[in-house]
Amino acid sequence: DVVMTQSPLSLPVTLGQPASISCRSSQSLLYSDGSTYLIWFQQRPGQSPRRLIYKVSNRDSGVPDRFSGSGSGTDFTLKISRVEAEDVGVYYCMQGTHWPWTFGQGTKVEIK
Amino acid sequence: EVQLVESGGGLVQPGGSLRLSCAASGFTFSDYWMSWVRQAPGKGLEWVANIKQDGSVIYYVDSVKGRFTVSRDNAKNSLYLQMNSLRAEDTAIYYCASTRRSENFDYWGQGTLVTVSS
Numbered sequence: 328d329v330v331m332t333q334s335p336l337s338l339p340v341t342l343g344q345p346a347s348i349s350c351r352s353s354q355s356l357l358y359s360d361g362s363t364y365l366i367w368f369q370q371r372p373g374q375s376p377r378r379l380i381y382k383v384s385n386r387d388s389g390v391p392d393r394f395s396g397s398g399s400g401t402d403f404t405l406k407i408s409r410v411e412a413e414d415v416g417v418y419y420c421m422q423g424t425h426w427p428w429t430f431g432q433g434t435k436v437e438i439k
Numbered sequence: 440e441v442q443l444v445e446s447g448g449g450l451v452q453p454g455g456s457l458r459l460s461c462a463a464s465g466f467t468f469s470d471y472w473m474s475w476v477r478q479a480p481g482k483g484l485e486w487v488a489n490i491k492q493d494g495s496v497i498y499y500v501d502s503v504k505g506r507f508t509v510s511r512d513n514a515k516n517s518l519y520l521q522m523n524s525l526r527a528e529d530t531a532i533y534y535c536a537s538t539r540r541s542e543n544f545d546y547w548g549q550g551t552l553v554t555v556s557s
Contacts, residue, residue: 328501364540368484375534376476376484378545388543419484423540427500428486 329353329422333431339439346407348434350420355400357424364423367396367405370433371416379418380405412438441465441546443535448551455525459551461518461535466546469493469513474538475520477531478550487533490518503529525555 330353340346356363367380378387380396383403393408407414415438420431447459461473475487488509489498497509508521518535532550539545 362541366540370484375547375549377547378538381543381545382541385543387545421484421486426489426498428489430484430486433483 328427329356329425329429331420331422331429331431333418333420333434336432336434338434338436340407340410340436341439342412343409346410346414346436348405348418348420348436350398350403350405350431352401352403352422354425356422357400363399365396365398365403366421366423367394368419368421368430369414369416370419371413374416376419407436410436410438441537443537443546443548445533445535445548445551448533448553450554450556451525452557453526453555455555456521456523457525457553459520459522459533459535459553461520461548463516463518463535463537466537468511468516471537471539471544473509473511473518474536475509475518476534476536476547477529478534479528479531482531485531488520522553525553527555529553530555 332351334349363383365383368376370376379390384396395406397404417433417435419433442464444462451457474489478484490509506524510519532552534550535548537546
């Protein structure tokens with residue numbers, strides 16, 4: 328199985344400041360169709376996961392543009408340009424290229 | 440509005456069985472792959488299974504192969520997860536999800552809790 332490794336696992340951030348989460352996969356996520364199926368989810372306390380980003384850098388509907396994704400191959404990053412209080416939660420990267428689809432361990436974002 | 444509503448969770452003894460259901464509405468159910476994802480209490484996410492639109496292709500994570508069976512009824516807009524030979528490590532919130540990897544389409548239910556304990 329593809330192992331997804333996130334860092335850091337805990338991220339205290341000051342409101343209005345940027346935040347960055349790294350995600351590395353144990354093998355390339357480039358699929359035979361030319362797409363890279365790296366996805367980012369946000370899970371707020373007590374809620375179901377919500378997808379933020381698909382195919383590395385595409386934002387889902389309703390996702391604020393302060394969220395951005397980048398990367399290729401095995402190295403990916405989720406950035407929040409200015410953290411707001413509603414961004415508190417756990418963020419997961421996930422690969423949808425190789426079955427079984429696998430998640431990173433999660434990064435807990437909290438306000439300092 | 441897209442809605443996915445899971446039901447059927449509860450307390451079951453080790454070795455027992457349970458059947459989860461997911462009622463879908465607000466989209467053309469038969470056009471989409473469907474998925475089950477689980478989350479053990481206080482832990483991360485695990486993608487359990489995917490089923491193709493017509494049910495002809497199903498993928499399972501190794502940890503549930505041979506014990507869990509996914510099925511769907513497109514006439515009833517419903518997804519199912521039959522869970523047999525349950526173990527303590529199957530204790531989790533089970534989410535029904537409909538997602539497309541390449542498109543702006545990703546919806547999850549609120550989840551149903553399965554507890555395997557004696």
